[in-house]
Amino acid sequence: MKFDRRQALAVLAAAAALPMTARFAHAEQILEQVRFFVPANPGGGWDQTARTMEQVMRTAGLVGSAQVTNVGGAGGTVGLPQFINQWGGQGDGLMVSGLVMIGAIIANKSPVNLSMVTPIARLIGETEVIVVPKESPFQTLQDLVAALKADTAAVTWAGGSAGGTDHITAGLVAKAVGADVTKLAYVAYSGGGEAQAAILGNQVSCGISGWGEFSEQVAAGAIRALGISAEERIAGIDVPTFKEQGVDVTFTNWRGVFAPPDITDEDKAKLAALVDAMVKSPEWQAEVKKREWLDVYQPADAFAATIDEEMTRITGILQTLGLA
Structure with a gap:
């Protein structure tokens, strides 16, 4: 099929009118797929966060596909061992968790903890x-x-x-x-x-x-x-x-994301870049505002230090309240 000059110009003009995400989604894509692991049942804060991330990443063209898996129970301490043992080394996995899990780990005397996974970023507060x-x-x-x-x-x-x-x-x-x-x-x-x-x-x-x-x-x-x-x-x-x-x-309260244990440095860097790009996207900023979340973003190294501090702080609070 041949195009004359007028038709060719019309096609170019139509392409120029497309939103930036539609025109350049492929160029902006960081991962082919990402799989979210939510150690809680559907409907709660971690699940909301994961599904919002899934939507934003796909809309912004940062990933090709995304899916969410829920494994609920005991403040995440039922799902956490599964994430550690079954998702280890998988560079497309992200677990959504938060301060709740630290308290649950302490209160339940869990044999696994967040030192066994890979901190990627703290995202929001509430x-x-x-x-x-x-x-x-x-x-x-x-x-x-x-x-x-x-x-x-x-x-x-x-x-x-x-x-x-x-x-x-x-x-x-x-x-x-x-x-x-x-x-x-x-x-x-x-x-x-x-x-x-x-x-x-x-x-x-x-x-x-x-x-x-x-x-x-x-x-x-x-x-x-x-x-x-x-x-x-x-x-x-x-x-x-x-x-x-x-x-x-x-x-x-705060929520963040963790990668599985034993992933490569390259996979960790890609996941960190993916989350960083998501956090800076207008789609994410709009969701944070709409949901009245607090933006408390921290990249991986700062987030890892925060987790260590929170373990000490929450242990003290739970002991004071007789919950640990």
């Missing part, structure tokens, strides 16, 4: 929020505090794994208001969807998790937010902090 069913008699955080002080065991909490950030924050709140931390009635769920169902079904007094896991239900009026663990109020989130309501507790 403050904790306490929510209640819409029919709850607790209208404010002070109402919940009064009930906690009167009978700590009568107030049931839905959250993530035992020893994780949700459990830690609930314990810090109870300790700060003078409640009996040893009687904290905390119900651990292996996925954010399960915890949310318990709250929506009025099976617990309150729930606690990262803001992103509850924000849609709060906006819909299905549950109510009583307080958030930020140092100061967060723009765009109309929820008072714990501190401004007289509860002197602040806490920030």
Whole structure:
């Protein structure tokens, strides 16, 4: 088929009008495929993060294909051994995890830990929020505090794994208001969807998790937010902090990605470059803003140092709360 000059110019003009990602997706591709391992059930924060990364990497043309595998249980300590033993040496794997896993490793006395995998990057941070069913008699955080002080065991909490950030924050709140931390009635769920169902079904007094896991239900009026663990109020989130309501507790969760053990230096460099390109992409920045995440990006070496520091810090907190 021959093109005359006018047709050729039209084709060139149409190509020039395409978005940059469409025109140069192949040139920007860093890996043919990436496989995400999420050591939690679907619906929670780690799963949300992995699926957002998958979408952004494909949309930005950074990978050819991506898939997500979920293995839930015990704050990631069920999935972590599988990632170490079955994914070792595979240069296209990324495990999404975070501060929750450090607490779960300590609380569960896990024989495996994050020193056995390859840190790639810390990505996002998120403050904790306490929510209640819409029919709850607790209208404010002070109402919940009064009930906690009167009978700590009568107030049931839905959250993530035992020893994780949700459990830690609930314990810090109870300790700060003078409640009996040893009687904290905390119900651990292996996925954010399960915890949310318990709250929506009025099976617990309150729930606690990262803001992103509850924000849609709060906006819909299905549950109510009583307080958030930020140092100061967060723009765009109309929820008072714990501190401004007289509860002197602040806490920030984080999530990051790890490669399997025993990968080559070349594979580690490619994965680090992939994540770095994703973090700098407008698609990722838009998702961070939309989901009201905090950008706490750290590349591999700085992230590895953070993990060592967090192991020490979280061990101390869990010991203080009698959870380790």
